Amino acid sequence: MLDDVFRDEWGRVLATLVRLLGDIELAEDAAQEAFVAAAERWPRDGEPVNPTGWLIATARNRAIDRIRRERTLNEKTRQLNWAMVEPPEETMNEATIFPDERLELIFTCCHPALALDAQVALTLRTLGGLSTEEIARGFLVPFETMSKRLSRAKHKIRDAGIPFAIPPDHLLTERLEAVLAVLYMIFNEGWGGGRVDLASEAIRLGRALVELMPDESEPRALLALMLLNDSRREARFRNGELVLLDDQDRSLWNKQQIAEGRALLERVLALQGGGAYAIQAAIADLHLEQPRDWQEITLLYSALARLTGSPVVEVNRAIAVAETDGPEAALELLDELPLNDYRYFHSTRADLLRRLGRNAEARVAYGRALTLASTDPERRFLEGRLLELRPQTAADWEELWTSTLDELKQIVEREPEDAP
Amino acid sequence: MKYALLVYGCTAARDALSEDDRRRVDADIALLLARSNVSGWVRLQPVESATTVRHEDGRTLLTDGPFVDSKEYLGGLIMVEAANLDEAIAAAGDFQATLARHAGAIEVRPVLAAE
Numbered sequence: 373m374l375d376d377v378f379r380d381e382w383g384r385v386l387a388t389l390v391r392l393l394g395d396i397e398l399a400e401d402a403a404q405e406a407f408v409a410a411a412e413r414w415p416r417d418g419e420p421v422n423p424t425g426w427l428i429a430t431a432r433n434r435a436i437d438r439i440r441r442e443r444t445l446n447e448k449t450r451q452l453n454w455a456m457v458e459p460p461e462e463t464m465n466e467a468t469i470f471p472d473e474r475l476e477l478i479f480t481c482c483h484p485a486l487a488l489d490a491q492v493a494l495t496l497r498t499l500g501g502l503s504t505e506e507i508a509r510g511f512l513v514p515f516e517t518m519s520k521r522l523s524r525a526k527h528k529i530r531d532a533g534i535p536f537a538i539p540p541d542h543l544l545t546e547r548l549e550a551v552l553a554v555l556y557m558i559f560n561e562g563w564g565g566g567r568v569d570l571a572s573e574a575i576r577l578g579r580a581l582v583e584l585m586p587d588e589s590e591p592r593a594l595l596a597l598m599l600l601n602d603s604r605r606e607a608r609f610r611n612g613e614l615v616l617l618d619d620q621d622r623s624l625w626n627k628q629q630i631a632e633g634r635a636l637l638e639r640v641l642a643l644q645g646g647g648a649y650a651i652q653a654a655i656a657d658l659h660l661e662q663p664r665d666w667q668e669i670t671l672l673y674s675a676l677a678r679l680t681g682s683p684v685v686e687v688n689r690a691i692a693v694a695e696t697d698g699p700e701a702a703l704e705l706l707d708e709l710p711l712n713d714y715r716y717f718h719s720t721r722a723d724l725l726r727r728l729g730r731n732a733e734a735r736v737a738y739g740r741a742l743t744l745a746s747t748d749p750e751r752r753f754l755e756g757r758l759l760e761l762r763p764q765t766a767a768d769w770e771e772l773w774t775s776t777l778d779e780l781k782q783i784v785e786r787e788p789e790d791a792p
Numbered sequence: 793m794k795y796a797l798l799v800y801g802c803t804a805a806r807d808a809l810s811e812d813d814r815r816r817v818d819a820d821i822a823l824l825l826a827r828s829n830v831s832g833w834v835r836l837q838p839v840e841s842a843t844t845v846r847h848e849d850g851r852t853l854l855t856d857g858p859f860v861d862s863k864e865y866l867g868g869l870i871m872v873e874a875a876n877l878d879e880a881i882a883a884a885g886d887f888q889a890t891l892a893r894h895a896g897a898i899e900v901r902p903v904l905a906a907e
Contacts, residue, residue, distance in 0.1 A: 483877075485877055485881070531902055532877050532900075532902045533793045533795075533874075533875075533876045533877045533880070533902055534876065534877045534878075535875075535876035535877065535878055537876075539878070543878070
């Protein structure tokens, strides 16, 4: 793990090196070397006037030395067919001004020709400066798996000719959407678990994107959304247990993040930004008010559902509808959604059924949510709810027995799918 | 860079084409293949004409049919010149739009440069 000082430089330095060297893997090795050299020298000789320039120049010169060495080594066998342009003779120095090419790097890493999990990992590695090991821990996969995922992605970028460029206008909206989706996915991954601080990482990347694309409203809206959600981080868990919003200790909310998130959101709305992240940020903002304006929240979710057509958004709309029109109406909305494998679909349904006193059905739904839950606090929360709903009277048991039988019957009677 | 566009079709969709449709598709394909970014192409006879050759225990084994037996078949291969993957994808998109009635999908594969 790099020092925080270095972490801020990593993406900048790496992006320029990718441009200069034409290959991410080579750029990464060179950057690594330069950072090691800096860690040795800077404390001894003092920090250079232009640290970024120093790191880039050092990394580039070392990479070129290495390419030359390898070339001589391979001359006899003629194996190396390196596509690099012949490096200019003069040595770059730290006074050279290098343009910031992080945006090109972001668009390369989030190219839709790469699998989404590869986009996410690569963005964290190249722009976030996280180590392969940290990313593996963040996503709960073995180191080997993550390492392979990263090198496959880097090789595909090189071999398939994925451009190192900001997409042309006619592709920009669609590609920017992919970038935002990657950042938001990193944020959400960090929110549930707290294994590696991926949420802060996503916010850091979000800030960089806003800085790089100051005229686009959606990056700013996404940053606002992440800040407003992250502001409740300290209050979301008490002794390791999940605390629902209404029960949260509001004095634990991060006022600075809320203020920043709101300022960003105001700016987005003032500039007529009405994209999906702007709406979500506005909803996140409303959730921080007490009492919550469910009418307004329902409206915003309806707008978001129209914009995205996403059934996941409908689940959230149903939660708001439960507050304005009652759980019954919400349940009707939910039951039309094709989300059998989505854990919040089942936990939301379970909660509505519980509120309607339909305990047996609620138990089944909580059970289903439990099998899909991905973090321990979530699991414990659902187990707690199941425990509260355990059958207590003879009538409860009777009901449980009937509903279990019904379910078994359904399973037995179901036509076998895809029978050979 | 050179890219190969591997054009796949679905047998069901192909069989559903009328004689007229087929002629129209052929004309569309001819136009596409005449484009300046196309550097070469191969169109294949129906997949039913394929023979697969394997080598096992020193013997050559023949099977009637393609290597991968599925509802999709490889219909042809088009070589295009493109500056990068985005350009190649755009070219594939044009082909796909024209061949939609015929082709299931197009696989874009960068071509290994000759040593």
